[in-house]
Each structure stands twice: as C-alpha cells, then as structure tokens.
Amino acid sequence: MSYVSILSIMEPDIDSPFSDLPIEIILTICKDAAQPTFSQREKYDIKNPYSTALSLCLVSRLVRRIILPDFLHTILLRRHHSLKKFANALLMQKAYAEKESDLFFDYTSAIQRMWMSNAFDYFVYAEPRPPSNNRFTFYKRLCSKMNELRRNISVLLPVILAVPELAVDREHLIYIMKSVQDAWSSRTDLNVGGHASFAGKTKNLTIIRRGDDLDTWTGRIPDVFSDEIKESVFLAPIPHLTHLIDLAEESNTFRGISHGVHSPGDSLFFWMKDTTWACMKSLETLSVVYPHLPPLHNLKSISYAAYATRGIDLHVERLTVSAALYKQDPDSFPWGPPWFPVTDPGNKRIQSDGVSFEVTHDKTYFSQFFCSWDKAWACGLTDG
Numbered sequence: 001m002s003y004v005s006i007l008s009i010m011e012p013d014i015d016s017p018f019s020d021l022p023i024e025i026i027l028t029i030c031k032d033a034a035q036p037t038f039s040q041r042e043k044y045d046i047k048n049p050y051s052t053a054l055s056l057c058l059v060s061r062l063v064r065r066i067i068l069p070d071f072l073h074t075i076l077l078r079r080h081h082s083l084k085k086f087a088n089a090l091l092m093q094k095a096y097a098e099k100e101s102d103l104f105f106d107y108t109s110a111i112q113r114m115w116m117s118n119a120f121d122y123f124v125y126a127e128p129r130p131p132s133n134n135r136f137t138f139y140k141r142l143c144s145k146m147n148e149l150r151r152n153i154s155v156l157l158p159v160i161l162a163v164p165e166l167a168v169d170r171e172h173l174i175y176i177m178k179s180v181q182d183a184w185s186s187r188t189d190l191n192v193g194g195h196a197s198f199a200g201k202t203k204n205l206t207i208i209r210r211g212d213d214l215d216t217w218t219g220r221i222p223d224v225f226s227d228e229i230k231e232s233v234f235l236a237p238i239p240h241l242t243h244l245i246d247l248a249e250e251s252n253t254f255r256g257i258s259h260g261v262h263s264p265g266d267s268l269f270f271w272m273k274d275t276t277w278a279c280m281k282s283l284e285t286l287s288v289v290y291p292h293l294p295p296l297h298n299l300k301s302i303s304y305a306a307y308a309t310r311g312i313d314l315h316v317e318r319l320t321v322s323a324a325l326y327k328q329d330p331d332s333f334p335w336g337p338p339w340f341p342v343t344d345p346g347n348k349r350i351q352s353d354g355v356s357f358e359v360t361h362d363k364t365y366f367s368q369f370f371c372s373w374d375k376a377w378a379c380g381l382t383d384g
Contacts, residue, residue, distance in 0.1 A: 027066050030056050034067035038378035061102055072110040074378050080118045087152040108162045117169040117208050153179050167206035167377055180234040204240040232279040242287040244373045251368055254290035258317050259342050265335035283323040289382045291366050292317040292359050311367030315345045315359050316381045322354035
C-alpha cells in the first residue's frame with residue numbers, strides 16, 4: 001500500500017494534533033498505545049487491559065492490521081463468556097478468509113501466550129445454587145455449559161496447539177487433551193503449520209491449581225484422564241511443566257519451602273505420581289511458582305491479614321526440578337536437607353544438580369483468597 005493511499009485512510013475529517021505528524025510516527029503511537037496494560041492495579045472489569053487496542057482497531061483497517069500482532073501476543077480468557085467470544089472471533093476470521101476479505105488476520109501465528117481459566121466465574125461472579133427442588137434446572141444448565149465448552153475448545157484447538165506458552169486450569173486441560181486425543185485417533189487435520197498430523201508447539205504448559213481440584217490430604221490433582229485413556233498425544237511432547245499454586249490452600253506450604261524449613265521433596269512427592277507427569281514423555285523440568293512470603297514471625301515485613309483479604313505486592317519465587325534427573329532414580333534425587341539458604345529477590349540459587357530457586361526482582365499483586373495469578377503470568381513474572 002502506498003503512502004498516498006495510507007494517508008487517504010488516515011486523513012481526519014477535522015483538525016487533530018496528529019494532522020501534521022508523519023504517518024510512521026502516528027502508527028508507532030497507535031502501536032504503543034495498543035499494548036495491553038496487564039500490570040495495572042485496577043480491576044479488569046473497571047479497565048479491560050485490551051480496551052485501548054479494541055478502540056484503535058476501529059480507527060481504520062491499516063491501524064487494525066498494525067496493532068493486531070501486539071494485541072494478540074498474550075490472550076487472557078478469564079471467564080466462560082470470554083472463551084465463547086474468542087471462539088466466535090476465530091469463526092469470524094474463518095469466514096473472512098473464505099471471502100478473501102481484507103479484514104482477515106491470521107490469529108494462530110500471532111498468539112504466543114494463552115491463559116484459559118474460568119476461575120473468576122467461581123471466585124467473583126459465582127451464581128447462587130438453586131434450591132433443592134430446582135436442581136434439575138441447575139444440572140441441565142450445567143450440561144449445556146459443558147457442551148458449549150467442548151464446542152469452543154474444538155474451535156480454539158488449532159490456536160491452542162500453536163501457542164508456545166499455555167496456561168490452563170484442570171477443567172480446560174481435560175477438554176483440550178480429549179479433543180486432541182479424539183482428533184489424533186481419527187487423524188483429523190488439526191491445521192497447525194499445514195500438517196495433517198499432530199504438530200503441537202507447546203513448550204511450557206502451566207497448570208493453574210485450584211483448591212476444589214486438590215486432594216485435601218496430599219495436595220495432588222486427581223487424574224485428569226478417564227479410565228479408558230492411558231496416554232496423551234497432547235502432553236507427550238511438552239518439555240516444561242509449571243504449576244501456579246492455589247494461593248488459599250498452598251501458600252503456607254511453600255512459605256516453608258521458600259525459607260528452607262521444609263524440603264520441597266516432601267510436598268512434591270505426590271505431584272510426581274499423577275497421570276499428567278506420567279504422560280509427559282519429553283518432560284525436562286517441573287517448576288512450581290508461588291509468592292515469596294516472609295516468615296510468619298517477621299510481622300513488620302507484610303500484613304498477612306492484608307494478603308488474605310485486600311491483597312499486597314510480593315515477589316514471585318520459582319522452584320525448578322530436573323524431571324530427567326529425577327526419573328533416573330527418584331529415591332536418591334538430591335533434594336537437599338531442610339534449613340537451606342533463603343533466595344533473595346532478584347537472585348537465582350542452585351540448590352543441587354536437580355533443584356534451583358529463583359526470585360523475581362519485581363513484585364506483583366497477590367490476594368490469598370482471590371484468583372490473582374493472571375497478571376503475574378501475563379507480565380512474564382512466572383516464567384523461567
């Protein structure tokens with residue numbers, strides 16, 4: 001497209017501060033302004049992190065095409081209706097492609113990180129359970145939502161398989177694995193990179209742990225497979241697995257690990273026995289990410305009451321275990337004894353050949369009894 005045609009698209013009908021600026025500067029301003037504000041402190045319902053980008057997409061087709069790659073780089077699907085809207089957007093792009101419309105844009109190649117969890121529907125917008133005499137209506141509605149989720153996952157599957165960084169809760173992981181397994185069994189074209197066979201590109205799978213998914217005694221996530229499924233085409237090639245702890249149920253456990261009071265081997269023993277771990281044939285590392293909390297006796301550092309209710313800013317700690325080394329001989333894996341040193345913010349400490357700790361230099365906002373991992377993940381603070 002020539003500069004003349006670009007200027008004709010961008011030319012305002014009224015005087016504007018942008019009128020005398022070169023087109024390159026205008027597009028750069030639009031591109032920067034469209035960056036999602038994941039680090040903002042406001043609640044997302046007050047200020048959607050994508051709101052500026054969505055508005056700029058309406059300026060012109062050129063501006064839309066310029067900002068979409070940054071807009072789509074990181075996608076947060078935090079509620080049931082968010083997933084539905086995104087599935088509809090993908091179906092719309094498919095229609096644009098069939099019509100050879102200028103509005104078509106390849107979402108699959110642009111998206112590098114995707115978060116899928118409807119935790120906010122449970123923590124923030126939970127609907128009251130119906131009275132016992134109306135349970136039939138409740139379960140009918142639940143079945144309808146499950147069928148809709150299955151259809152939406154099917155629409156998103158090519159995008160999911162092309163995303164290097166994927167964060168999901170257990171519910172969505174189940175549907176993704178089953179969808180991939182069914183497609184592989186029937187050799188359905190998954191449309192990833194032009195291949196007719198499975199060609200998932202996920203490098204790091206992050207599991208968003210929730211208290212209602214955990215065994216209250218072991219902290220282990222129950223098996224995500226039904227009895228008839230013994231392997232996972234989706235999980236098998238993924239090299240890195242990350243767990244974001246359930247803040248309400250597991251903060252105390254990992255505070256003890258963070259400060260050398262407890263060995264991580266005691267807490268992670270059951271995690272390494274579940275089906276997810278067993279089916280990840282190419283797994284190289286297992287990481288657990290948790291807030292870097294000070295000891296309970298250090299009351300001047302933070303208010304634990306504030307952490308539990310309104311939330312506070314904290315550093316993020318990442319414990320990484322060599323899966324390959326652990327699988328060689330689990331009984332002699334070098335966890336190291338308790339009372340090892342505390343890792344300071346901004347530093348990384350190698351505990352042994354197979355265990356390391358790393359604490360971020362920056363802080364992020366956490367509330368123990370509120371699902372607040374999404375901002376830290378979107379900003380990359382949970383990455384290795």
